[in-house]
Amino acid sequence: MMKLLLVVGIILLAPLLGGLLTGIDRVVTARLQGRQGPPLLQPFYDVLKLISKETTEVNSMHRFFVYVSLIFVIFTTVLLLSGGDVLLAIFALTLGSVFFVLGGYASNSPYSTIGSERELLQIMAYEPMVLLACFGLYYVDRSFFVKDIIASPYPAVIFLPGVFIGFTYILTFKLRKSPFDLSMSHHGHQEIVKGITTEYSGRDLAVIEVTHWYETVIVLALTYIFFANANPFSHVLAVFACLVIFFLEIIIDNTFARVKWQQALTSAWVVTAVLSTVNLFILSYFR
Amino acid sequence: MNAISTLILVPLAAALLIFLVPNDRIRDYIVRISAIITAVMTVVVVSLYFDKGISFNYPFEKAIDYVIALVEAAVAVYIITSGIRHKKYLVSFFSFLQTPLILWFEFTQKREIEVRNAIVFDKLSAIMLLVIGIVGSLICIYAVSYLKGYHQHHVHYKVRIRFFLSTVFLFLAAMFGLVLCNNLTWLYFCWELTTLCSFFLIGYTRTKEAKQNSYHALTINLGGGVAFAIAIVYLGTQLKTIELSELVKMSPETAVLIPVFLLSLAALTKSAQLPFASWLLGAMVAPTPSSALLHSATMVKAGVYLILRLAPLLGNTSVGKVVTFVGGVTFLLCSLMAVTRSDAKKILAYSTIANLGLIVVCASVGTRESIWAAILLIIFHAVSKSLLFLAVGSIEHQIGSRNVEDMDVLLDVSRRLSLYMIIGIAGMFLAPFGMLISKWVAMKAFMDSNNILIVIIIAYGSAATLFYWAKWMGKLVSNANKQENKDQIFHKEEEIPIFILAVLVGISCFGFPLISKFALVPFLTGMFHANALVPIGTSDVNLMLLMLSMLIILPISFIPIYKNDNRRRVLTYMSGENAGDNKNFRAAMGEARRAEFRNWYIRKYFDVKTLTLWGNVVSCGILVTGVILLIGGLVS
16 A cells, blocks of 8 residues: 555656756756746646647657657656666666657658657667666665665765766766757757657647656656665755756756767767776776 | 487478478478477477486487488588589588598597487477477478568579478477587587588578578588587597586586687587677578578577586686677677668678677676576577568568668558567567566676676667667658558468567567576576576566566557547648658759658768677687687696
8 A cells, every 4th residue: 555655656746846857947047048037837837738739640650659658757767766676767768768769750750750860879878878877886785776775884976986977977868958969959949840759749748748857857866876875864965966966967958069969979988988997897896 | 218309300301301292282281280290399398308307328329320420421522522613612621620530539539438318308408499499390381481472572593492491491400409419429410410501591592692601601610610529529538528418517627628618619600709700691691581590590599509508617717708708799799780780681680699699698607697698588589589580571572672771661561560570679679578688687697797898898789789679660660651552462371470479579578487487497506506596586577577568558558549539630840841741842943852761870980891800800819818828728
């Protein structure tokens, strides 16, 4: 019974948190650009409006994929926040991402197809780092379970500083922030229109937006795991770290111009290779 | 005992019968019936001996030895003469080197060695038999219908269907023998027979390219055979045994590691690892059923099977490290190269080599978990890959191309075929499916045994794997309209094996906890003389099964939604320049031009030539290091 309540609670509260974070993001971004910006709850107003609008479609196939994507992203969120297996969560998240990409392909339109190709490339760019972060956590704590990792005597980040920095680097992909927002930008001024989401409207677009809220929560939960440990105070620290990382990503988003895919792929792979290899090898030396 | 002999003899008899019957219709029935009998026999043998296993020797062992020696000599004469005739002197040389060596050994040295168990059947053999028997017979049934269509499409090739099917059955017999024999001279004989079958099937069309590639494959595999032969002679003369099970019991000293290295070398050639990988790519000129059977589902698994058997002597030994890194390099580079390919069979070939690399890594790391993963990988890979090959074969007949770029119309041509294709691809890389489960356990095992570099290599390789499969899947779902009317029908005889394989993909994913419980855990417990555990926790297994169920239920639950779909259809966004439909846009001067979408192949980044060169250099370097380490070990 408690478990069911927990699951329902996570499913309901995670998007609220994600939406709120998106709201904060928009306000902060606006201030950084010297604008007033929208109210904090604007993302919710947007989604509600999208739901009430007419939903058109270019074929009967493409909407299926975003719904399945949402379901698997929710699955990931529940798994992570209830202390489950972090690697399985990552696999489920990848499954969700692949469905999202397939949605772009299924639209069979020029811009969404390019968006899908780019999104796949981005996944290829960040996937090694995500996997290695999971394995780094496992290496330190001998368990893939979040509940075990956050119950260990020391925070994982002490042993995995390199992995953590590398992970922060690829978070920009996951949060769809500039300079790595090649496949679909939050800002409607991209050269490929809205990338994968070009052909979605109304309700379907609202679903995509909510999916992204969940994803934001997932990303921050992963950051959280690096800091939390048996010490209760560390959880406060972890929340603080998440906020710092989130703020950092907003600043990066506003500071850097979008790069070419070549730079995105190369830099992500090089950063991953250097930081995680060095970190893990040093760690294995002390074992 | 009799059941096991029958299992080997059934496909052999079928091969002979098919070769002798000239009538097409009767032959087709013989093929189907023999395939079914083979599959049933496999199940019977496995269910008879699964629990206790069985190992024995034939009372007429000598007679079998003589027959084998006779056939070996005949094959050698054939290979040497045809090698000279076609100016492939290396082939003749390799054959000239190994056959006299083995025959000399057979008739002089072997007399003193007693073979106690010539045939060993345990749980690993059972799994291999099931894979070969069931997947093999499905492919045979498919081949009957496929080859007819094949010759309608390729009228200029000489029709040699009889020869093809007969060779396939001969191959099945050899493959059964290969996984059952414990006597290394017999195993070697089966090994060489599979090489010969592969040579025949690659050269099936008798085009210049086919001939070239068949000799290339023969050269490399015979080279592996030379290593195998030397290993046998070394084992027999120095260690006084030619039983695989006895070799595995020895302690890993340098004297033992030399034959292990040679056998691993043979295994690496068979499993097409770098630097020997090129033959498998060339083998794709063969008709699709033989690619599915020999060059992805079974024959190439013989190499990893041998490495699995040798696993206790690999692990942390120098040879083990060498094999591990060769496998790792192969996995990474072949995954990267697969990204640049648009020919479906080439992608499947690269992916096969890469996955074999992964299995080689798992087997040679040699911990309980990694071997668990290796065996599961063999099962999952065989089922998913043969499904993909057969589906690609049928797609080629349907849309007249096996280029991935042309498959965007497939959904319009045949919905079922694209569904099978999607199931196969999902089986290769997506989360709740088999390959990924095994990869996960494998990486965990590498982490536990401190193989950091291997984990990093596999993380990168997996990312590339995801890229090339997902973009292929993207083409399959993109639902473009077909340009012309389809001329082909999807024959039931082709669909039934494909359908069964697709179901098997599902069954193997749902059933892997059972496979693990009843086959892998007892096998590993016996192998390591210590209790083996299931490497994945029950809660995770349940979650994965839940995900799998979701993947099945979700598409079905969408059907009622689509039933009362009354959304407004709009044109795709083409900057407002649509020329009336989704296919064309208004180009300069207002003319309608077709919009074409192409996948990314990023050839500049993952240049095949450069990667192959580096792969060969690095893997050769690793192998040479292995040789140096062995010599160093001998000296000290």
